[in-house]
Amino acid sequence: MARRQRGPGRTSAVLLASIGLVVGLGGPALAAGGDGVPSGGGGDNPSADQLRRERAWVRLGDLKFGAEPYEAVQSAAADAAGKADCEISTTAATNLVLSPTWPEVAGSGDSPSPMTLSRYDDQTSLADPEQRDDGLFFNPGVGIWQLDSAGLGANETAATAIDSVGAAGKMAPYIVGKYCSARNGGATAAEARAAAWKDWHACDEGACESIYQRLEADGVVKDSTVDRYGGAEMRTCTYEGAEYDCLYVDPSKAQGEDAWTSPDFGPAPVPDPFYVFTYSESGTDYEVRYWLKSDSGADTDVSASRELGVNARTKLTWAAESGLCDTTTGAGTC
Template sequence: MWPIHAEGAEMVKTQRTRRLAVLLVSFGIAAATAAPVALAAGDDGTISGGGGPNPNAERMSRDRGWVVPLAPLHFGAEPYAQVQSAAATAADEAGCSISAEAATNLALSTTWPEVSPSGESPSPMTLSRYDDQTSLADPEQRAKGLFFNPGVGMWQLDSAGLGKEETAATAIDSSSAAAKMVPYMVDRYCSSINGGSSEASARASAWSDWNACGSGACEDVYQRLGSDGVTKDENVGRYGGAEARKCTFEGAEYDCLYVDPSAAQGEDAWTADDYGPAPLPAPFYAFTYEKSGVDYEVRYWLKGDSGASTDVSASRELGVNARSKLSWDEESTLCDTTTGTGNC
């Protein structure tokens, strides 16, 4: 047994087993047109849920919402280019006057207080370690690393809010994450400006979804970016150490993203055992599939990675808070054809 927060959790065992036609996709794009027949996850497994907001997690995020004074700010070169590109488009389409540089800095300013107070490059792979509710853990407790960390990426996109329609794959991918977050913040900024707010107040409004910005850390970073700029880090790539792979599931080939915390690029303090109360997840594959018109995020653990006696998947219907409902299934069908790992 490992320490996890049990408040408000419930587990319901469902008994339905049936053959499903599933279409697996990663980043929302299928790599094949045939829909394989498979025993899949979806909502047919053991259900965990009943959890809600965790005040301790929110407090930890606020308390750690700072950046080392005067520390040089580093950012991955490839992720920076993705943010810069999204900012140029957002500034051009904005409903108020904002430069591409200001839009870039607006979007970057939340990342260091959220995931890299050292000033080192925020890792696109960052997984939250503050939420430790039982509702996020494998209800059958097959291995400690079978844990569904809800906040993902440099902007900590969480299924309770801005990440509800994202998957671990799209939240880690600095291209897709930037394409979502930059225009979101620019729109919030412009709404405040057009409502008569000052530029500083408008920036605060744009950052209001991030607890780490609550004490002024993001405004401080924004000013530092304007005066000192950022050092681009060539050692941090688009996925922050996660790897785009080819996988087969029931004989069909698909794109998938392999997420191994030990390979994180950039700031990796979040991978330390004592960083937060939530378990560090074992390496997993991230992909999305559609069943009966419903899209699900799936995280799939090979038994060789997790130490469990079988492969295990956890599924979340997109739009649903992971703390409210996850479906956990025993699996045996995924093969990583890039490396020849798994059920090949």
């Protein structure tokens, strides 16, 4: 979300959650949080991609998709097809862009929720090192396309990844571009589709091709109950004397497929409701996820910040806070 005014630099103490460095013949040296509390660290979870593959196959029946997100995908796909350097129709481009979404986040065939937060990565580096509440957790994959800070979501925030209109505008030219590159390199249409979906592990074993063929045959059922943000709400917030556009993300309000909100869906916690906005400090932009104590049950507000472009599993900074006001609802310190 856009920052409307630059605020002053932070003065609160931060806790650093970062990947340890290997020292000599020893194991990873865990970075210290406040008062030297180890905060963990690490890279990808080896079992996470396998879970994605195992859950990729989508139940037979109608494929539903939010009406507003669908219009955004169709519009972005039409634009991408019109600018493509290979032959591809608007319908084919739309289906190409849609195909990874159900295998990634909606195995039931229900509408993929733009609010979806990944539940497979449970590394300690993603959790509050002070352990103030289990729901203070930075889920790294976000949205219909599960844009992850380790890859396609490195320069996105949870807000921009949840926004299905903005995300579609980025994913359509990217996916169509990869398809055309493969076609122009001599690949068959099916091979080019597989190349276009290479970033999504749920597509590794053919689940996305199956969805593509179902879309070609039967199309999609538009679901008017799923909006642009999938149940997340745009708000206006003030923080450190500046005003921000912020998105309020409450998993209990998810629209569409909400299996991911069940505590036993995956090894990672369901996060407590949080605000997300983009914060700038000394010329560097950060994604900030901010939990009010009234939402988390912790004894203080807590923020987690990720420098844009950095994998959340590698480095997060956590801080005890007290300065955010949701001016839309009056929640927080107003």
